[in-house]
Amino acid sequence: MNVRDDLTEAYRLAWEHIAAPGSWFTGAQRVELASTVQLAMVDPDPLPPWVAVTSTDRLPAERAAPDAAHDAAYRIARHAATITDDVHRRFADELGELPYVELCAIVSTVAAVTSFHRNTGLPVPPMPSPIDGAPTREQPAELATATLNWVPVAAPADEVAAVVQAYSAVPGEWVNTWRLADAQYMPEPEMVHPDWTRRPGGLTRAQMELVAARVALLRECFY
Amino acid sequence: MLSWSSTETDERIDLTAVADGCDGVGLEHGDALLRFASACAGDDDAQLAAARAALVGETDEPFMIDAAAVAANFEMMTRLADGTGASMPRDRLDRSATEIATMRIAGVPSHRVGLPVLVIDGDRFDDLAGLADEWSRHLDGHRWRGNLDAFNDILRGGFGTPEGGFVLRWLSADRSRRLLGATLFDTIVEIIRTHGPGGDEAEDGVVLDLR
Numbered sequence: 001m002n003v004r005d006d007l008t009e010a011y012r013l014a015w016e017h018i019a020a021p022g023s024w025f026t027g028a029q030r031v032e033l034a035s036t037v038q039l040a041m042v043d044p045d046p047l048p049p050w051v052a053v054t055s056t057d058r059l060p061a062e063r064a065a066p067d068a069a070h071d072a073a074y075r076i077a078r079h080a081a082t083i084t085d086d087v088h089r090r091f092a093d094e095l096g097e098l099p100y101v102e103l104c105a106i107v108s109t110v111a112a113v114t115s116f117h118r119n120t121g122l123p124v125p126p127m128p129s130p131i132d133g134a135p136t137r138e139q140p141a142e143l144a145t146a147t148l149n150w151v152p153v154a155a156p157a158d159e160v161a162a163v164v165q166a167y168s169a170v171p172g173e174w175v176n177t178w179r180l181a182d183a184q185y186m187p188e189p190e191m192v193h194p195d196w197t198r199r200p201g202g203l204t205r206a207q208m209e210l211v212a213a214r215v216a217l218l219r220e221c222f223y
Numbered sequence: 224m225l226s227w228s229s230t231e232t233d234e235r236i237d238l239t240a241v242a243d244g245c246d247g248v249g250l251e252h253g254d255a256l257l258r259f260a261s262a263c264a265g266d267d268d269a270q271l272a273a274a275r276a277a278l279v280g281e282t283d284e285p286f287m288i289d290a291a292a293v294a295a296n297f298e299m300m301t302r303l304a305d306g307t308g309a310s311m312p313r314d315r316l317d318r319s320a321t322e323i324a325t326m327r328i329a330g331v332p333s334h335r336v337g338l339p340v341l342v343i344d345g346d347r348f349d350d351l352a353g354l355a356d357e358w359s360r361h362l363d364g365h366r367w368r369g370n371l372d373a374f375n376d377i378l379r380g381g382f383g384t385p386e387g388g389f390v391l392r393w394l395s396a397d398r399s400r401r402l403l404g405a406t407l408f409d410t411i412v413e414i415i416r417t418h419g420p421g422g423d424e425a426e427d428g429v430v431l432d433l434r
Contacts, residue, residue: 001284007292050396050433080305084432088308104306112299119263119291121275150308162309163300177303184296194232203289206234206250209224211293213241214260221301223309 001122010183011116011125014109017176019128022106023138024099024170027130029065030106033073035127037110040077049079068094069103076107081220088150098139098169101151105173112180136172143169163223185212238325255281256290263294339385340432345395349402354411371414378418378429388428391415396433 018034021027036059040046047053053074054067063070072091076083092100117124140154148162152169159165167174178188185208190196194205203211216223240247244261246254255278262274279287303309341361348354355369363383367373380386393399400408418427 001288003288004285004292007288048433076302076306080302082432083305083308085308086434088306101307104303107306108299108302111302112295115263115298116291116295118268119271119275119294120288121272148310148312162307162311163304166303166307166309177299180299181296184292184299198289199285201283202286203293204232204234204250206232206236207252207256207290208293210236210241210248210250210253210256211260211263211290212224212297214244214257215264215294215297216301217242218261218264219298219301219305221297221305223301223304223311 001120003120003122004183006183007116010180011113014113014176014180015125015128017172018106018109020131021133021135022102022170023172024096024102024135025065025069025106026135027133029069031127031130032063032065033069033103033106034110036070036073037077037107038114038124038127040074041111041114043078046078047074049075049082066095069099072100072103073107076104077111080107085150092151097152101167102170102173104151105167105170105177109173109176109180112184116184138171139169140171238322242325252278252282252286259287259290260294263291264298340390340392341384343391343393343399345393345397345399348399351403351407354399354403371410374411375414375417378415379424379427388430390430390432392432392434394434 018030019027020030022030025033036053039058040053043058047056047058052067052071053059054063054070059070068091072095075087088100091103095103114124116122142155143152144155144157146153146157146162146165148158149166151166153165154168154171157165167177182188186196186198196205197203235249236253237247237249240249241257244257246257248254248257250256255274259271259274259278262271265271275287275291278290343354343357348357351369355367358374359366361384362377365377365382367377376382377384396408403411412431412433415429415431416422418424418429419431
């Protein structure tokens with residue numbers, strides 16, 4: 001199967017990104033959390049939303065990342081639509097607001113890579129080997145409280161769409177996410193063009209939005 | 224975005240077909256795309272393989288790959304949006320009221336706007352009779368005595384629960400499941416879900432929030 005070069009490269013960089021130290025988690029913790037995300041996505045007997053995965057025997061006994069991070073990773077990966085502000089606050093209180101944002105980005109990145117390969121029938125690439133190093137602690141010069149998101153964002157808040165600013169408090173995750181979106185969906189500047197298509201004979205904009213709407217509906221994602 | 228893009232390009236889309244996942248969407252290759260997108264978001268690998276093959280047969284492999292990538296993108300974006308509590312500005316919601324109603328998505332938990340919340344506190348009862356008392360607090364001049372058929376009727380409305388849907392927030396749900404027994408608890412949950420997103424009577428707008 002001939003996958004577009006830009007897609008192949010975006011997924012390769014996404015896996016490399018997962019393996020590297022983030023702002024708040026080490027590479028080893030990130031890869032471990034990515035494995036929990038994959039477990040949640042393909043779990044043949046998924047846990048209900050209210051059961052913490054760390055209260056079961058489904059994860060390795062020795063874990064580098066905090067239990068709350070694994071519990072949040074499983075729940076967001078499998079039951080994202082059940083996350084309420086109370087649930088977010090409970091996890092963020094344990095992990096910290098910015099580590100919580102990084103965790104969401106690990107989940108959404110792994111969801112993208114895993115889904116694409118399953119959707120096309122290609123094997124999901126094996127988990128990358130963690131890259132040594134301490135978390136970078138990178139964050140924007142100024143954070144702001146958003147009205148369009150629960151999580152803090154890079155100041156100024158609410159000047160772009162909620163999904164665009166969602167990861168802005170963890171810059172590395174923001175870059176990785178929008179690199180993936182450019183390749184999977186469309187480059188951001190093209191969003192305003194209803195007749196944009198990637199190539200002659202490719203999906204029209206309406207066909208793309210049909211796929212997007214159906215997936216979001218089945219995931220019970222209002223946004 | 225679906226409604227906007229199709230309107231701008233003069234393509235007629237049946238949003239009800241999109242919501243129901245049935246044929247008659249109205250776009251070129253729309254039905255094959257819809258079946259493929261549904262299978263991408265499902266758990267059935269055989270169904271996905273069949274939908275993928277059908278789409279390739281109707282279009283070509285690069286087209287299917289592009290569709291698979293868009294589906295993957297929205298597996299990413301739904302986690303992003305729901306993990307970070309992303310919401311839309313009020314004016315945009317108001318402009319999209321027709322589409323929201325047609326797609327029957329007002330009641331999904333991630334709407335995060337405005338549905339009244341009725342609470343069942345699992346710490347306040349130990350058995351079905353206690354659950355009946357707890358639930359009856361929300362009924363106006365009526366009392367539920369624990370009959371499951373009656374419970375099903377009540378969720379259709381007209382017994383004092385909010386018109387237009389509500390969130391049924393069940394606190395200490397794991398305790399209730401333990402004390403009521405998994406079979407009874409799961410049956411009650413199944414009844415409630417019939418009246419919410421994805422259920423046969425989704426128009427009742429009952430959103431179950433188990434905690």
